[in-house]
Amino acid sequence: MSIFTPTNQIRLTNVAVVRMKKGGKRFEIACYKNKVVNWRAGAEKDLDEVLQTQSVFVNVSKGQVAKKEDLTKSFGTDDLTEICKQILAKGELQVSDKERHSQLETMFRDIATIVAEKCVNPETKRPYTVSLIEGAMKEIHYSVKANKSTKQQALEVIRQLKESMGIQRAHMRLRLVLPAKEAKRLKEKLKPLLQVVESEDFDEQLEMVCLVDPGCFREIDELIRSETRGRGSLEVVSLKDVEEGEEKF
């Protein structure tokens, strides 16, 4: 009689395997689906809700349990719970469907929130709402990449949205103080970077208040610093030029 009679078998369903290589050996544990990420984030605190069984395998699908001496050699202990926790924390995991779904959804929201924070409607100088941006992102069929940062993707989304709707990054309001000598020359250089020059005051030194695209800030800053050797200055008056307060029609 083989040991694989139905009565002797423990069949696991809905398995998510977490693997770890340690000491040249591969160890696996059998977990429930959609639980490992929660455990890592700390939302799930009950180990029994994560592990299907507290045994460590060499191969879960074949049901080969790891040998005790291998475990002791690799982990320095034969406490299975402790080893399982280590593998859970450091091993490579399979992301289950719901986990992936919720991750992408969170990222999608996050991107929309960042876009809504950074951008305004150029006509009204008021921000768009997050849900409107979400709608627009769905309309252009933007797909979230799980391995790129949300900020990076948000900038990408802004670029794409510009083609379908009136949207622009909220301008920064800067005050530039340039020494009289370099003012004229520098102004020519700065001109393409400045969106709107709101005021210009030229007595001893040139003082300008202007709106710029936040993307150009670093460039302007560098230009002023290198050209004036520290005598010119740059001051951020407001980070976002948006209308404030409520407006009644």
Added chain:
Amino acid sequence: MGPPTLDKIRALQRNPRNIRNLCILAHVDHGKTTLADCLVATNGIISSRLAGKLRYLDSREDEQSRGITMKSSAISLHYSNGDQEYLLNLIDSPGHVDFSSEVSTAVRLCDGAVVIVDAVEGVCPQVNAVTGTLFTSKVLEEQAEREEEEELGGDQARDWSSRPEEADDSLLYFSPDQGNVVFASSVFRFAHIYNQRMGIKAEVLLRTLWGDFYLDAKAKKIMKGAQAKGKKPLFVQLVLDNIWSLYDAVVTRRDKEKVEKVVTSLGIKVLARDLRHSDPKVLLSAVCSQWLPVSQAVLLMVCEKLPSPLDMAAERVEKLMSVGARRFDSLPEHTQELKRAFLRCSSRENEPLIIFVSKMFAVDAAALPQNRQRPLSQEEMAHRRELARQRHADRMAAGCVDPPARPDTGDSAAENVTVTYLPQASVSLPAKMESVTPEEEEEQQTFVAFARVYSGVAKKGQRVFVLGPKYDPGQGLSTLPEGVSASDCVSAVPHLSCCSMERLYLLMGRELEELEEVPAGNVLGIGGLEDSVLKSATLSTSPACPPFTALNFEATPIVRVAIEPKHPSEMPKLVRGMRLLNQADPCAEVLIQETGEHVLVTAGEVHLQRCLDDLRDRFAKIEFSASKPIIPFRETVVRPPKVDMVNEDLGKQQKVAIIHKARWSDTLNVDSSGLVTLTTPNRLATVSVRASPLPPEVTGLLERSTELIRTLEQINMSLREGRSLDISPRTLEAIAGFKVQLESLLQGRKWRDVVEHVWAFGPRRYGPNILLNRVAGYQRPSLWQCLGGGVQAGEAAATRDLDNSIVSGFQLATLSGPMCEEPLMGVCFSVEKWDIQSSVPPQHQEEASTSRGTPADCKGTGSGATRPEATEHGPIPAGLRPEAAADCYGPVSGQLIAAMKEACRHAFQAQPQRLMAAMYTCEIMTTADVLGRVYGVLGKREGRVLHEEMKEGTDMFIIKAVLPVAESFGFADEFRKRTSGLASPQLVFSHWEVISSDPYWVPTTEEEYLHFGEKADSANQSLKYMNAVRRRKGLYVEEKIVEHAEKQRTLGKNK
């Protein structure tokens, strides 16, 4: 009688003595529009068979489909009584509570009203509301009690038998005695019937019909004290019982014989066809309409009892003319003279023209009379033929050059625009019409003002002053030259503008008729005002005229929804549509919030539905979605609690679990007292920050004085720049006062000398959070330096950029807190230590410290300070290489900003954190019988009753409660549903309130474990709010994706 011709109406309009302006008011579904139908039918505009079914004045599609009136609409009717001919300007009003604003607009234009009370349902809340409106607008009123057979069973109807009594109580004003109650076929006729039958004198009956009287059947005498003896009151006995028995016979029991008996005894004829009809309602209406013909009785009474525009009460005129709290006597003399013009109501040429516009309503351009197709008259045809011939001749002469302009068809310029629009006509049309292509025209919405002439004659094309609600006639008179007319455009006076009345219309229900002029006392429509009048206005030729008092609305708009287009590119269309909607609806409000949301505020769910339909189908013509608006929250910290959740003293107990997982890292250190020390990534700078709650009064003070703080900040900014600013003494005084107030509020050991050490306010430099400078030995220019005079700008120049980084970090931290990225409120961050070990050689110092690539509020050293940085305590390792400043972590100032922000956030998290919710105060007026339900709804929505009191002399309770804004969506609707409309809430934003529950709470003590269990999964209000916000923003929410691992769908093979 056929429908009255336009000429006839024109003639009648000239005689104000025989004009009656009235509106019909009642509770919802009590038959206002049905009555209006009956009245319209007398003029032959609709068939009398259809009266009551057609609802002629409900011209909107949704009004017809839902069966309720949603707007007030007017119609002019003709009625002749003997040799007197009357013109009735009838205004039908909606009965639903959501549209009570429409009632106000209707009442304002009328001299009298017909109040309908359904005898089966009795006096309902809305009747009280509208009579209240009537009283406040000082319109003399009339009561018409009319029977309406509702589909209530006879038994049910009997339960109401005591209701007319109540009606009597609440409306003491009306009595049959004065003959101002129509009981369908009029009380007089009733009295005569009983006179014949019982031998009771009609006069006696009239006096006693309402009140505590009863009829002793044996003695055939009317006796007093019906209630005491348990008898039915006379009114019930004589009037209602008869109607109920008829109803009983016809509908409930369907007793043929009895019906016939009734019919013969009433002496009326009913067609055999109606008698045989299977639907008892047909028979009922046949009997009733013959027995009690309503329209004639109402018309007669209206003409006899209602005042004509000539008899307007002086008191009412004064009330209309004196805005707000101003007394009439205090108005300028010229203005007081106008009162006489009001009372004269004369239409002579030299009288000043006074018009009040109570609302603007949108009309499809195609429905306007000038755009309607109309058969050409002989003359016009001849004229056109002449023109065509002439043009043909011209073309011949000019060699096929199109004539640039053509002569007017009419004589005057005004007539020019009224020429019929005939798309197929070969003749080119006047310029104005030409520019409108048929397609565009379809889209166009024209606004017509719903108005009434109080004095003078309104002429087409006349220029008038438009007086805004804040216009002051005294100011206007003194500014404007004597005898100025509206045709010379004046713009110097505030709230005064000019416009011309391009078109005048006679309102005929769903149709408009063009008029040349409208004399005083008439209701009219005015076209071409949409640019100068928003919702309501006063028009006059005299600048002395005061603006009329604003309409008082029974319902204030409280239902808020956020609206956004389905396709983001259609945003401009939506905005335009919302503007139009705002103009068209007297009660709807439209606003853009700081978050960019477009919010529509309406009076109730039904009103909201109508507004959305209008927006979708008429104004914006796009697809959009309406959703719950975004609810703002604030984050704050509180003092550590002394007791745990089961009210046990915390000090004595063993903590079973540790709440905050200490997240130590090598750069972050949090000590047990909540002091957070954070080092920048390059290990050169360290800040120690502690967070503590501000007393609520201080938070309140800071919130109130944002404007002042902003000014203070500007002054300081310019002082730092080395410029001096002219500050008005008044501002300085205000700042000093603010400082004193702050000092008086911040008492106690903990807050000693705090005010002097205030570093900054935040977020955005003027918010309700404070940054404190508690660094030993660090002197920085005081925030209050504009008061003290001692300017130390020079000294501070060197550390300024680093100082600024700290402030910027604080600003960023207060702008979005760690709980759900909402702004902080009422938190005090004190910087206890500040250790900057970096110092670069002077020539590179600026380079190191100006922010590079960090788009935050940090400033470069404007004056080019070259002093070495030495004010910081701590060692200054000399000779740091310049490259070190721009190491892999970026510039120092940028790092400092980030470090400060993080330190603030950690300091915040080290304290017990709480959410603050925006709260509405909610005033509810309700009757005693639904009091329990009111409390039920409030409790379900986390509301808290502040106090409850009974209104003197009534059975109404006034409840004041607070309710979180987050719970207010759908509140008004639920409220009305649950209380059957007997209570309606008014919501006003009042304050921010700390939600007492801790969002991060888990049971820690043994007692708590006992009480709540290990999971503590009882509802945590603030956790719910926090997670909702976090989910909306796409932040991480600590929630399990699946609750139970074993309960997932099994996808493996079964074996």
